[in-house]
Amino acid sequence: KEEAAQVKPASARPEGFKPEQQASKASVTIGGKAIPYDSYAGTIVVHPKGWDDVPQNADKDDKNPPTEASMFYVAYFKLGEQAAQRPVTFLYNGGPGSSTVWLHMGAFGPRRVVTADSSHTPAAPYPIVNNEFSLLDASDLVFVDAPGTGFSRIAGKDREKAFYGVDADAEAFADFISQFLAKYGRWNSAKYLFGESYGTTRSAALINLLESGRDIDFNGVILLSQVLNYDNGADWPQLNPGIDLPYQLALPTYTATAWYHHKLPDAPKELEPLLAEVEQFAMGEYGMALGAGATLAPERRKAIVAKLHQYTGLPTEYIEKSDLRINAGQFEKTLKGDTDTTTGRLDTRFSGPTFDPLSREAGYDPQSAAISSAYVSAFNDYVRKDLKFGENREYKPEIETWKSWNFLHQPPGAPIPLPQSVNVMVDLATAMKYNPDLKVLVNAGYFDLATPFFEGVYEM
Template sequence: MRKLPLALALAALLLGTAHAAEKKDKAAADESNPAAALIHPQASASEGSVSVEGKRIAYKAVAGTIVLHGKGDKENEPTVSMFYVAYFKKGEDASKRPITFVYNGGPGSASVWLHMGAFGPRRVVTKDDSHTPAAPYQLVNNDYSLLDASDLVFIDAPGTGFSRLIANDADPSKRDEQMKERAKQIYGVDGDGHAFAQFITQFLSRYGRWNSPKYLFGESYGTTRSAVLANDLENEDSVDLNGVVLLSQILNFDTSIDGSDQNPGVDLPYELALPTYAATAYYHHKLPQSPADLQSLLQEVEQFALGDYAQALMQGSRLDDAHKQAIAEKLHQYTGLSVAYLMKANLRVTGGMFEHELLGDSGDTTGRLDTRFAGPSLDPLSKESEYDPQSSAISSAYIAAFNDYVRKDLKYGQDQVYREFGDIKEWDSKHNDHDGAVNVMPDLAKAMKTNPDLKVLLNGGYYDLATPFFAADYEMHHLPVQPELMNNISYEWYPSGHMVYAHEASLKLLHDNVARFIEQTDNVSKH
């Protein structure tokens, strides 16, 4: 999978001292050990209100950190300072009030996207499918905040946002080695899941929420994390979840259309990405024959993808020229790509190739996270796209809005650096001692089996080429669970991209669907 850029360094947080008499010694200690301040949890409380679909909600906000520790003989050793922003609706019984833990993916991305684009009380306004002009950006009341249905905890993954790994060895010469060891332990499928599980259990204790209905909401790699995390919470910490909400899912990385040409012999990604290619070509008016509507087109393409197309690809070099030509012509009808190009690509077009080629005659590249977007190709002669126009179109607005909001409204982060992405040099993909492509479908399946009341809501966008919706649908329908547990899974699709909420009409639908899901699964009315 082509990962999101992970290109920012770790930094220490600077904190004041409580007693004047200790200032001199504390300053000397901090000078020799810049991580010393990280070992103390922080919290900044504020108050506000939001109007959600016409209903005013007063809330308390807490921006702060929880410090994680090692295990076994290192249980007193601080390892990570994890930053969060929690919103609590005022006047509610905590034992009956749902609480949802929210995070983005990457791996190595902060939660700024879901915070400022989807469910926080303030939302940054961006253009629907084109580049958002530079500052000043508009921050508005979020009519679709999820605070009407649940308290919210936005969590920055270790090394992102204001979260930091902790290397506090008394010997300065040993701290670099300690930091490398921390990164090795935490920057990986299993280490990341364990860190989030420890954060959540500590949060439940700190705020007295053990008896609240509990939910996970993850986006992109956050869905991978959610599968691992749900299993860890259920089977290691005895925390039964009411529900797991997945947005832009990828559980099995063998389904990824990113770089699929580097994995010859596995043709499934091409089949599962085809409906997104068709939706994108439909949106940009590149289909030779315009269908009546998107839904009828997608239904037809899905049948072709798992039928004639899959059978043709399975034949490999045994596919005769006439049959190959016929498949290429059908792909041309569904993708808008030329028959000659499709033949040259051996009927197999990666995500990057499609993004670069669809609008190539105009010198443009489509988005990856949201293919409704387009921008000038960096190199019109390259094989694949070299950047993501959607990411370039909105990232500045999100980062500027949050940096302003967290300091002015939440009163946190002055003189600190908020990291959009973590400085992750290497991500350990080994999971449960298994090498190869990451596949956490068994984790979600185990969580559902050991907690047969667990409900799952899958959401995805038709114009998402980072995690195509048909691939997510395929994964769910191949989850190794009993048929009756399949009834615990529901599906919602939107005319948007990876960040479904970047399209306001889809944001409203996403809010309504998730709020209804929580209402139907919080078990409050049953007691």
């Protein structure tokens, strides 16, 4: 009878996620100084917007688990510091659909994996070393995996709709941060957001939610590889005819890449003065030529083709046939196409064998192929051995979310989500006006063609 009493009725709703935590201690050496720290690997359960406004018994007979996400994080706190005297920074990668393994193991965590500079990193074993470049000397760090990525999981009815979208994702992160501040007593700490790639899109929407929606002012937002307006992206601008800015904003990155690979005719020794020249051309003569369209005079067109050849190293015949407009994938495929070599997307200094020499665009990213195994293997080893988390679980470095991701966004002042390309510039501007002391730092790489650096300059 006792056993029977413990059995739940068949109609009972399954239990949801439970918060978890594993604690450990270690030390990192930065600038010759040892910094001891506490590590906390765990999960925080978050819910869709408005979940606590629903009566608790509204779906008591629902056989689905509650619609919620278990968000995985790793937090590093320097020992011996009071919370009010110690900043805390929340870090995440982008995608959408990416975990934060890349920032964690390759940039700012206390341990990092060693990879080859611009060639394919050999297979395991991969060295995992002290990270002298970690930010732990300046701030406590919280690496957060988006719902569905890493060890984060989603559950319940319409779970993808609840978490896979520009606004839904920002709401989940706002919920996570609010709970984290309470759990670890960090309400009175200086607070920063650090997002990369789509993570910058997230940060712009998120900082406005936190400040104007939850009354949580932050001290700063750090944008790495910025993309705030998707109309400016260089990947598929040919599908958005009439918008020529992507070609203009990507041109300096084409120049930097061709310069690095020794493909420029009469290349100068110094890159930066050349880039300043190209930026001026891109927003001046080149922009006017694109705007002229079919009315561009033949002699003017010929001069623009010659300039583009000078600044990209691409054949004049190719530039002419492309109607002066080359997207990122075409450039990656063509720059070293004479040797059937494709240049990278996330880091164009990388290159690799072309998958299909007859294709128009790059079939893969040689940079991602070169380092991904090292990052994923190293983190899986580190999180289980050092952080004592993840036994018998799969860590998902990336998931496919593009087909289910809701790219509609409701910016401040709009009555509904707008049927247009994602643009969160208004969100960031609103947050900066709402909190005039908010600092924004933009970081970009000359060799990043996923988010060209001049795009970030233009947007800001």
